[in-house]
Amino acid sequence: MKFTGIVPALVTPFDARQQIDEQALGNLIESLIDAGVHGLFVLGTNGEFFALSEAEKVRIARLTVEAARGRVPVIAGTGAFATRDVIELNKKMTDVGVQALSVITPFFNAVSQTELINHYSAIGDASPLPIMLYNIPAKTGMSIGIPAVATLSQHPQIKGIKDSAGNFDSLVQMLRYRSDDFAVFAGTDSLIYWNLLAGGDGAVAATANAVPQVVMDIWNRFQAGDHDGARAAQEALRPLRDAFALGTMPSVLKKATDLLNVRVGPCRAPTAELDAQTVHKLEGLLSVYRA
Template structure:
């Protein structure tokens, strides 16, 4: 699988009863496709997978696959707290026709690097899927370190890494150490343009839910060699990106969808709604980014 362009880490729209709102979900996906997004990750961090049961996760993966079909790249989120549960998630995704999965280390258990290597190998042995490693130590407490990446550098089914550590130096190290053995995908939204300059070929992007045109325009401008144009777009978006990075990321992204005219509904607890003041502040930077 070739990872390119903006790949949206989809929110999961909920209605006021906190059931999955498939009508809004379909509208969101179609809007994304119309605006040039090249792929989707359902059940990623932005999709609140951790707050959903197995049946709900299955229904989301099935719905996204049916709506998107072959119109865009699809990568299933399969994260969980144990190898056993991750394997179950990955097998379910493969049965629905997903050819690739995005996996961070299991959370809470804090596996060592050899344990994490064994974890990913068990997943690869369980289903015929390609794997995108997901380095997000602020969320899971463990880095997908070079010991793990060395172990899979020559495995053709381990195709890339979504780098969400926030460290540009880490992205540079990955490209310097591995060259084209891993496809590098940006997962640190406020430095996305920097990642592109250092060899990222795609941007797996939560903010694209509410800023699809702007995120696509940055990548398209960069690909066309129009670096100054890409800088100008990112400059307009920077306050919104910074706001997202300060906290309540999912709530703000969902509110941004609402500002775009597509309801994404509430977040599930423990995430609480934005206050009136928080909405007002995010709307200001949203408008600056979309003017």
């Protein structure tokens, strides 16, 4: 597959007992495919991968593949600190039928850039599926440096990067290594339009859970040459993104998805649901999407 377009980073729906809600996951997937998305990204940061067991991760990937029914490709997050653990989970994800893998940098214990290159190279060597690098230094405590991107972009199985650092200058530097065989995706939703304008390939967009039509509008208008419309759609994401400060990730996104799209339930503890006062404030911020 080729990494391109708008690929929502799915939240993981839970029921009241904080167990995986299969029906809600199916409803979310249908809403996104109906909106015209180009793929589905599961088990990312907003998908609470850090709160899931390996068995749950494999189950979610399998359910997503089954629900997608080949209409769009499925990218599964498989990151872990240990190289061997990533390789083993990649084998299991390959068996359930995902089309690509996303591997976050090692976390908690920051490694050197040489160790990082060796980590990703070994994972790529062992993978039959294309791999998307995942850079999110605010959560992992380390970043994929530009020289490492330059090196890893040449690996035959590493086909792109999702950059969630939120630094446009760094994203532009990564675009120097973009090619037909290596895609550069914005992982920060405020930079979707700007990444496309700079020559990037698309975005892995968490806000699409709640407002898929707005996110798709950025892409569709940009492709049609309507830059004013694409910028307006990009700006329309601001109220939702500003609301994220109201709670612990991804509690606000999940509640916004409940209110604007389909019900996806609570987060897994210790992340708590929003209290009534905060929900009321959130509803006010989201009222622009109901106009």
